[in-house]
Amino acid sequence: DQQVKQNSPSLSVQEGRISILNCDYTNSMFDYFLWYKKYPAEGPTFLISISSIKDKNEDGRFTVFLNKSAKHLSLHIVPSQPGDSAVYFCAASGTEGSQGNLIFGKGTKLSVKP
Amino acid sequence: NAGVMQNPRHLVRRRGQEARLRCSPMKGHSHVYWYRQLPEEGLKFMVYLQKENIIDESGMPKERFSAEFPKEGPSILRIQQVVRGDSAAYFCASSPQQGETQYFGPGTRLLVL
Numbered sequence: 001d002q003q004v005k006q007n008s009p010s011l012s013v014q015e016g017r018i019s020i021l022n023c024d025y026t027n028s029m030f031d032y033f034l035w036y037k038k039y040p041a042e043g044p045t046f047l048i049s050i051s052s053i054k055d056k057n058e059d060g061r062f063t064v065f066l067n068k069s070a071k072h073l074s075l076h077i078v079p080s081q082p083g084d085s086a087v088y089f090c091a092a093s094g095t096e097g098s099q100g101n102l103i104f105g106k107g108t109k110l111s112v113k114p
Numbered sequence: 115n116a117g118v119m120q121n122p123r124h125l126v127r128r129r130g131q132e133a134r135l136r137c138s139p140m141k142g143h144s145h146v147y148w149y150r151q152l153p154e155e156g157l158k159f160m161v162y163l164q165k166e167n168i169i170d171e172s173g174m175p176k177e178r179f180s181a182e183f184p185k186e187g188p189s190i191l192r193i194q195q196v197v198r199g200d201s202a203a204y205f206c207a208s209s210p211q212q213g214e215t216q217y218f219g220p221g222t223r224l225l226v227l
Contacts, residue, residue, distance in 0.1 A: 004156075034215070043118070043205050043218035044157070089156060101170060102147075102216065104156035 003027045004092050006105035013112050019077040021108050023090030026071065030092040035064060035075045038087045080112045116141065118208050118219035126225045127196045135191040135222045139208030146189045147207040147216055148181060157205060163189060196226045
């Protein structure tokens with residue numbers, strides 16, 4: 001039973017447009033969420049995070065939105081660049097102070113076409 | 115400015131052999147986490163260690179798997195009597211303190227023949 005779900009296995013976007021990656025979770029005890037980016041044969045790279053006390057966090061081209069009532073978060077990348085092509089993982093943890101156990105989604109493969 | 119180091123990057127073992135995976139955390143990080151990724155799956159938490167202590171091993175299989183993080187040297191994930199189902203990518207992450215962002219190594223890809 002997946003607690004963190006990324007329902008779109010893949011997404012294709014034109015360069016310069018917005019990429020929106022979605023993530024849903026079922027456990028209402030999660031209160032800290034992270035997005036990681038992963039290239040083939042490499043480890044995940046931390047992108048951005050958000051605490052449940054916020055509904056938005058922005059870092060350059062990356063913005064994460066959190067809707068607690070819907071148990072849904074999304075990652076917006078704008079403008080998208082070909083170098084953004086990778087697998088994006090959503091992850092959640094129980095409390096910001098006990099990040100020992102990250103629960104990951106299965107990932108969404110983003111392809112940005114030049 | 116070395117990140118998390120893992121070795122070997124690739125490991126081939128025959129069924130019944132032992133696999134030892136090593137992880138050196140980032141400088142200044144004393145918290146280490148191991149995750150496993152099966153093909154077409156997300157990463158699954160295995161174990162969380164601090165120097166000389168196992169903090170959370172709720173994701174570790176009960177048999178054949180063990181982990182340590184000694185006072186000196188890297189963290190070791192040990193798999194005894196490997197089976198084909200152990201074939202996966204094993205990732206290590208580290209953080210400076212509990213509750214802070216985890217940074218991942220490049221992974222060890224284990225193939226059991």
